[in-house]
Amino acid sequence: METINPNHTVESLNDLLTAHDIKPTSQRLEIARLLFAHHNHFAAEEIFSMINHGSHSQINSASQNSVSKATVYNTLGLFARKGLVREVIADPNKVFYDPNTRPHYHMYDPSSGELTDISADTVQISGLPAAPSGREVEGVDIVVRLRRLE
Amino acid sequence: METINPNHTVESLNDLLTAHDIKPTSQRLEIARLLFAHHNHFAAEEIFSMINHGSHSQINSASQNSVSKATVYNTLGLFARKGLVREVIADPNKVFYDPNTRPHYHMYDPSSGELTDISADTVQISGLPAAPSGREVEGVDIVVRLRRLE
């Protein structure tokens, strides 16, 4: 289920960040690569440990590419603010970061911690109320909560 | 927008807890009354401060009805486990407790912290995938995220 997409060169990631008005630094590229190479949802702590304890160096294969915890959090917040990634609120004790910003929904299994995508193509929702005055709808989140079969 | 429902006597709350296999204690009744008298979603910390600093004594009007923070958290967890209330995950830094356990959806405005109900009657969803094998769907959460109009 874990596919690594090699179609992200350092240059294309550079362009991606630049297009989102984010100055590409080595730390930001490292974090972006993690998110966009794996098609997966990650929490900040996971990204932090993948970068520091995992074997995912590609940009600078010689050094151990460490990024501080503060920078991981700052960077993910920045990415979300700039619309490069999306925050998914499905678990009360961690925020997931989703490299897919197009409309789609999620299925969450708290017992395994697995968060998977539901394509928006097949899903139809209707009858949702309009935003109250002075507000607009930023997005519609659907989370199908799973549990182990009794 | 804050309506207090007086249709909850101590006896009816007693029965409600008992029906959900929860032994009614004064602390549990106090917390249940807060949730069911107001038709509102509350976080644990809100309930804690409403009980301790607010003016909501009705069961024992003489004493100041204090309930410890640990008991507030324990009780809300118990209520949720027993199906008396429902947890709503809409804000990354607090869990809301919802006295309405029937299917319905939510609208959330992070800028005000307001969480409001969307009736399930008017909403149609279709095309959601089935649960993977070994799992079942516990529920489908919809959160319409709002933001201030630019």
Added chain:
DNA sequence: TTTCCATTTAGAATCATTATAAACGTTTGC
């Protein structure tokens, strides 16, 4: 260079929540 400004960082602080272990209350067994 020297200055400037953004970025990164270690570490402290925050805050919601959970764990611990003792105190308390109520039920049960006699």
Added chain:
DNA sequence: GCAAACGTTTATAATGATTCTAAATGGAAA
């Protein structure tokens, strides 16, 4: 009624994700 047993409540400590602070770093500009 009395005491063990058990569930409940509590103060307090611990946890863990996240944010804050204030200093260090590093590249671009002057």
